[in-house]
Amino acid sequence: MTEQVKPVQPYTTLSNGITMPLLGLGVYDMYNAEAEQAVSDALEIGYRLVDTASLYRNEKEVGNAIRQSGINRNEIFVTTKVGNGDHGFDNTLRAFDVSMKKLNIDYIDLYLVHWPIKGKRKETWLALEKLYKEKRVRAAGVANYLIPFLNELESYAAIQPVLDQVELSPWCFNKELFDYCRKRKIQLQSYSPITRGKKLNDPRIIQLAKKYNRTAAQIVLRWNIEQGISTIPKSSSKIRLQENFDVINFSIAAEDVAFMNTFNENFRICDDPMLFL
Numbered sequence: 023m024t025e026q027v028k029p030v031q032p033y034t035t036l037s038n039g040i041t042m043p044l045l046g047l048g049v050y051d052m053y054n055a056e057a058e059q060a061v062s063d064a065l066e067i068g069y070r071l072v073d074t075a076s077l078y079r080n081e082k083e084v085g086n087a088i089r090q091s092g093i094n095r096n097e098i099f100v101t102t103k104v105g106n107g108d109h110g111f112d113n114t115l116r117a118f119d120v121s122m123k124k125l126n127i128d129y130i131d132l133y134l135v136h137w138p139i140k141g142k143r144k145e146t147w148l149a150l151e152k153l154y155k156e157k158r159v160r161a162a163g164v165a166n167y168l169i170p171f172l173n174e175l176e177s178y179a180a181i182q183p184v185l186d187q188v189e190l191s192p193w194c195f196n197k198e199l200f201d202y203c204r205k206r207k208i209q210l211q212s213y214s215p216i217t218r219g220k221k222l223n224d225p226r227i228i229q230l231a232k233k234y235n236r237t238a239a240q241i242v243l244r245w246n247i248e249q250g251i252s253t254i255p256k257s258s259s260k261i262r263l264q265e266n267f268d269v270i271n272f273s274i275a276a277e278d279v280a281f282m283n284t285f286n287e288n289f290r291i292c293d294d295p296m297l298f299l
């Protein structure tokens with residue numbers, strides 16, 4: 023009998039030298055037992071990156087699932103974020119302690135500024151730098167930072183963010199930001215990568231799905247991986263968790279990736295971060 027070889031999932035090395043899986047689970051809009059179950063299922067399937075936030079009100083359940091999984095803590099990459107109401111230096115440090123308590127795990131891998139809140143960005147980032155310097159987080163990053171926010175950050179930051187988590191899909195593809203981040207070694211991570219299903223009926227994606235004998239969601243997720251973009255699709259269905267994880271098993275030809283790069287129409291699920299400038 024031939025033994026099935028388990029495909030190896032792709033990892034990236036962040037600019038401070040730590041490694042992170044490219045594919046992860048986003049846990050927005052799942053609560054209580056549902057959230058705990060989804061994280062447990064995901065870890066069982068093979069996911070090793072979980073993206074939560076204080077805003078999602080499920081840090082406790084994420085922590086429970088991680089502790090109960092029996093998987094070594096150092097094999098799982100955990101991201102959480104400072105909420106919009108907690109910005110400012112002292113507030114951020116306090117919010118971090120609350121997240122740590124809820125997660126109840128030894129450390130957080132990546133702490134992100136959830137949104138670039140006007141007037142508070144500098145103090146909030148300086149608090150993240152302090153957490154990083156004190157080794158309370160393994161890495162610090164941002165979310166929803168488009169180029170003007172990243173430029174501003176660069177002007178006062180002693181430590182640059184290792185990662186920027188932004189809304190990103192073929193229909194919301196900011197090529198300038200992609201190039202900017204690549205140049206500065208800031209890892210891009212896509213949220214709402216499958217547009218919460220809203221664009222999965224695009225005939226061009228359906229055509230590609232047929233070509234590769236994959237689902238539309240898989241084509242879109244694989245498009246991220248092909249370009250070194252980390253992606254964190256959310257699902258609380260075990261079947262779709264498996265479907266999304268299976269994108270580690272195939273690849274898309276460069277010309278199809280390039281074709282999908284032409285789909286951009288600034289289609290957004292969430293607010294345009296420029297409203298925060």
Ligand SMILES: NC(=O)c1ccc[n+]([C@@H]2O[C@H](COP(=O)([O-])OP(=O)(O)OC[C@H]3O[C@@H](n4cnc5c(N)ncnc54)[C@H](OP(=O)(O)O)[C@@H]3O)[C@@H](O)[C@H]2O)c1
Nearest residue numbers: 048049050165213214215216217218239255256257258262
């Ligand atoms: N930094 C930020 O400001 C920010 C903003 C938004 C999101 N995020 C993060 O990014 C993660 C993902 O984004 P998102 O939750 O907004 O949207 P998403 O991952 O694009 O879509 C999630 C939705 O699609 C469904 N779905 C999952 N897999 C599917 C598949 N294979 N085929 C069809 N439908 C599928 C899910 O339903 P089921 O659960 O029923 O499968 C859910 O309704 C969030 O969970 C969160 O961690 C960050």
